[in-house]
Amino acid sequence: MATIAATVSSTARGVARAPVMVRLAAAFLLLVAVLAVAGPWLAPYDPAAQDLMLNVSGPSGAHWLGTDQLGADVLSQVLAGTRAALIGPLVVALGTVVLGASLGILAGYRGGWIDALLNRLADLMYALPSLLVIIVLVGVVGGGYWFAVLVLTVLSLPSEIRLCRSATLAQARLPYIDAARTLGLPAGRIMARHLLPNIMPTVIATFLLDFVTALIGLSGLSYLGLGAPPGTPDWGTLLQSGQNLLADNPWISLAPGAMIALTATCFTLLGDWLYDRYSANGDHS
Amino acid sequence: MSPLLTVTDLCVRAGDKTLVRDVGFALEAGQSLGIVGESGSGKTMTARAVLAALPAGVTASGEIVFDGIPMVGRRERDLRPLRGTRVSMVMQDPFTALNPLQTIGEHIRESLPRRVRRDRATARSEVARRLAEVGLDSAEVAGRYPFQLSGGMRQRVAIAAALAADPDLLIADEPTTALDASTQAEILRLLHKLQRDRGMALVLITHDLRVAFSVCDRVLVMYAGSVVEDAPSAALMEVPEHPYTLGLLMAEPPVTHVVETLTAIPGSVPRADDVATRCAFAARCDWHVPQCAASRPPLAPVGPGHLSACTRLDEIRPGLRQRRERAAAPATATPPPAGTPILTVSGLSMTYRTTSMVSRATAKQAVRDVSFEIAEGESLGLIGETGSGKTTIARCILGLQTATGGTIRLGDLDVSDHRRLSAKERRRAARLVQVVFQDPYSSLNPMLTIGAALEEAIAVGGTGQSAGELLEMIGLPASYAGRRPSALSGGQRQRVAIARALAVRPRLLICDEPVAALDVSVQAQILELLRQIRRAHGTSMLFITHDLSVVRQMTDRAIVLRHGEIVESGDTAQVLDNPRHPYTVSLVESVPGHQ
Incomplete structure (x- = not known):
């Protein structure tokens, strides 16, 4: 863990010297993180409070992004919806990375039947059209938000396993792994202490990409009414509810849509930059 | 013209x-x-x-x-x-x-x-x-x-x-x-x-x-970015007129005879900018005086067509000559110790098979029927070129690969198949044999500090040494424990790799081309370090190399391997001085400067 902590702290120092775009992306994501924690308190109105007198209204001094058909403040809903929009993707990305990296390292280091089995499973899952699978499964089971999160996690595992496996294969043939084996170290220790820190660039980059995929995937499901339950403020749900009101107040759809797109873009930018930075020569300290 | x-x-x-x-x-x-x-x-x-x-x-x-x-x-x-x-x-x-x-x-x-x-x-x-x-x-x-x-x-x-x-x-x-x-x-x-x-x-x-x-x-x-000596080949070979050239000449161990101590140039090459205003070699020169650091010596003529960038040449010339003559004297070879065998390899063979669904399966025999022994305290050279199977043999002994035939015994422990060993036996094998690889740049985990890498090995050996003690033993300051491999030069990394191998106090150390990736002036340092270790701890060594000078300096006996088979074996002096197999003869004749 010390290694990972060191990686993270040197990353923080590195961001200060990063290109402008990366710094902007990091700043925006910081803002999004603050909103995810404090969104409901920062919102100017109670997002659920209705003002039927107002009905649908465009942006005004009192309501910067206008109101929806029930007269609820759109800005407040977008701010309050941040948490719901981010928590699912975060769980998906964490689950995918923890499971995927473990299985990928295991497959890459051990080889043999474990590798063959995981590879064939991955092949099988690649053959399935994932969006269709999610829609059908979530629709049939009707399990709602957390079931969707689970299905998304399972579906993003194959590529995570593949990526971590090939990163592991590249490291496993280097002499320092042979030296560790010659010392008679247990396989678990070699994987955790020698392989994992050295494939960290891949792990961090894929974590961010998994997050982006899940963010878009879950928002899409919410839009189809298969994600967050109706009534909870969530970017995907908002996007959908504003669809019929585009002519009266386009901001109901535009604002959450922009948040999804910007968050996804910023994560991708940051992920690319982190990967380049750490895979260049593995160690910058 | x-x-x-x-x-x-x-x-x-x-x-x-x-x-x-x-x-x-x-x-x-x-x-x-x-x-x-x-x-x-x-x-x-x-x-x-x-x-x-x-x-x-x-x-x-x-x-x-x-x-x-x-x-x-x-x-x-x-x-x-x-x-x-x-x-x-x-x-x-x-x-x-x-x-x-x-x-x-x-x-x-x-x-x-x-x-x-x-x-x-x-x-x-x-x-x-x-x-x-x-x-x-x-x-x-x-x-x-x-x-x-x-x-x-x-x-x-x-x-x-x-x-x-x-x-x-x-x-x-x-x-x-x-x-x-x-x-x-x-x-x-x-x-x-x-x-x-x-x-x-x-x-x-x-x-x-x-x-x-x-x-x-x-x-x-x-x-370090500048010319220190410029001379006709013959003159330079006879009388090098710069301490660095002399150091380089002497750092290459002679293939003809064993020398008492290998002369290495201490330290490593500086960056050109760090030595812009002084003699680039001063920090590593045995003859340097404060004035050497005062200005950059120009290339000056010292003989017909012979230029040297040493200002003190006239004063140190006798010293240079003397150093050269002293190194030319052969040391008396010590008879190889005849103890109980620490490693016995018999009938080892390794066949790689490919299985394919679309073409016929092929088999390639990398090692065939190789047998040899290494006695306690003895050093054996395994000579061979690319593809001769020498590294495969080492990997089989280390348990990184399993041979397809034959047996390997470490003392009384049969390690022919590491997969069949119990966890306890595997740990015992790890304490008996350790390895130093060729490439110091990839044989240390880039994410671990030197100290952490050594502690890990110490824990296996249970010798109770500290990482600092190990570092001092191989000639690095104990403060290096906090550094990462990327902060070390190639020679320093190879020292750390040796320290890691020695942490478990192995009875046999396998050195797989340990100096082939290093600069000439650093090679001798590493070889001399390995010699000292052998003298101090009586560690047996298996030296895998294609370099006959290394074999001459480091081994008691030698085996010549070609296409996976032993073609010649015997005392090092006998193999190199009176090679019998035509292949060994061609190897000996291919040494640069061989008459």
């Missing part, structure tokens, strides 16, 4: 970093010049500057005149007609220098002058003639692809391609470094012959003084 190539005050910079400083030399047509130096000496950058083919971001200043044409500051499009036609280059690595999708014939044809290329029949006969010149049969190789040829043949092809336009100057950048010893000798002989027959000028870049002596008329010794 004015010289073909004149280089004056050449400086090469990458941004604000100096790589080469104030280099000057002249080369007559038909002459050969060797540029000798360790990594970081600026030898390759000097050569690239001559071709005006520096990497992006690297700039040259000064004056380079090739046959009356100034090369520095010239536009790329004006240089192109010169490159490949009047000045040509041979690269180090024949394995990547040829296009894998082109046949050998196409490679040569492409390099021929346009007028010859136009007519098919002429082109074909010309390709055949060019290939014959480098000792290849056109009927046999012209239709083949690079991957179907051996390294030596590929380098011949690369030379033929470089010579196709009949250049006046050929630059060869470490043309033999990636090749086996016997192939190396052939390629050097070929280069030498071509240079003489064609009356072509040759610049040979190498880290090996003996290679330069065997081919070149003049030798330029570079250190």
Whole structure:
């Protein structure tokens, strides 16, 4: 863990010297993180409070992004919806990375039947059209938000396993792994202490990409009414509810849509930059 | 007659970093010049500057005149007609220098002058003639692809391609470094012959003084970006007039006799910018006095055609001579200890099988029926070239691979198949045998500090030593424990790798080409360290190497391996002095400078 902590702290120092775009992306994501924690308190109105007198209204001094058909403040809903929009993707990305990296390292280091089995499973899952699978499964089971999160996690595992496996294969043939084996170290220790820190660039980059995929995937499901339950403020749900009101107040759809797109873009930018930075020569300290 | 190539005050910079400083030399047509130096000496950058083919971001200043044409500051499009036609280059690595999708014939044809290329029949006969010149049969190789040829043949092809336009100057950048010893000798002989027959000028870049002596008329010794000595080969070989040249000469262990202590140059090569205003070598020189650090010594004539950048030469000359003579005296060989065997390998064989659904399965026998023993405290040399199976044998002993036949015993422990050992037996095996790999850059985990890497090994050995003690034992300050491998030089990393292996106090240490990736001046340090360890702890050693000098200095007995089979074995002195098998004879004869 010390290694990972060191990686993270040197990353923080590195961001200060990063290109402008990366710094902007990091700043925006910081803002999004603050909103995810404090969104409901920062919102100017109670997002659920209705003002039927107002009905649908465009942006005004009192309501910067206008109101929806029930007269609820759109800005407040977008701010309050941040948490719901981010928590699912975060769980998906964490689950995918923890499971995927473990299985990928295991497959890459051990080889043999474990590798063959995981590879064939991955092949099988690649053959399935994932969006269709999610829609059908979530629709049939009707399990709602957390079931969707689970299905998304399972579906993003194959590529995570593949990526971590090939990163592991590249490291496993280097002499320092042979030296560790010659010392008679247990396989678990070699994987955790020698392989994992050295494939960290891949792990961090894929974590961010998994997050982006899940963010878009879950928002899409919410839009189809298969994600967050109706009534909870969530970017995907908002996007959908504003669809019929585009002519009266386009901001109901535009604002959450922009948040999804910007968050996804910023994560991708940051992920690319982190990967380049750490895979260049593995160690910058 | 004015010289073909004149280089004056050449400086090469990458941004604000100096790589080469104030280099000057002249080369007559038909002459050969060797540029000798360790990594970081600026030898390759000097050569690239001559071709005006520096990497992006690297700039040259000064004056380079090739046959009356100034090369520095010239536009790329004006240089192109010169490159490949009047000045040509041979690269180090024949394995990547040829296009894998082109046949050998196409490679040569492409390099021929346009007028010859136009007519098919002429082109074909010309390709055949060019290939014959480098000792290849056109009927046999012209239709083949690079991957179907051996390294030596590929380098011949690369030379033929470089010579196709009949250049006046050929630059060869470490043309033999990636090749086996016997192939190396052939390629050097070929280069030498071509240079003489064609009356072509040759610049040979190498880290090996003996290679330069065997081919070149003049030798330029570079250190930390500048020239420290410039002399005719014969004079330099007889009387080096700079402490660094002497150090380099002596750092190469003699192949003819065992020396008492291997003379290494302490420390490592500094950066050119750190020594801009003083003698670059002062920090590592045994004769340095405070005045050496006061200013940068200029190259001054010390004999006919002999220049040296040492201001104290007149005072230290007797010292240099004396040092040389002392090293020439052979030490008396100690008889090999005859103890109980620590390692017994009998009938070892290794067959690689491929299974394929679409083509027939193939089997390749990498090692066949190899048997040998190493006694307690003994050092055995395993000599062989690429593909001889020597590394496979080591991996089987270490349990990194499982042999397909035969037995391996460490003392009374049967380790033929590591997969069958219990966890306890595996730990015991790890305490009996350890290894030092060839490449110090990848044999340490880049994410672990030196201390953490050593602690891990100490925990296995249970010796209760501290990482600091281990570091001091192998000659590094204990404070290095907090550093990462990236902060260490190649030699320092190899020391750490040795410390890690010694942490478990192994009875047998396998050294797989431990100095092949290191600079000459550092090689001797590492070899001497291994000798001291053997003396202090009585550790048995298995030395895997293609370098006969290393075998001479480090081993009691030696085994010669070819195509996975033992062709000769015996006491080291006997194998090297009176080789019986024709293959061993050819190996001994291929040592550079062998008469």
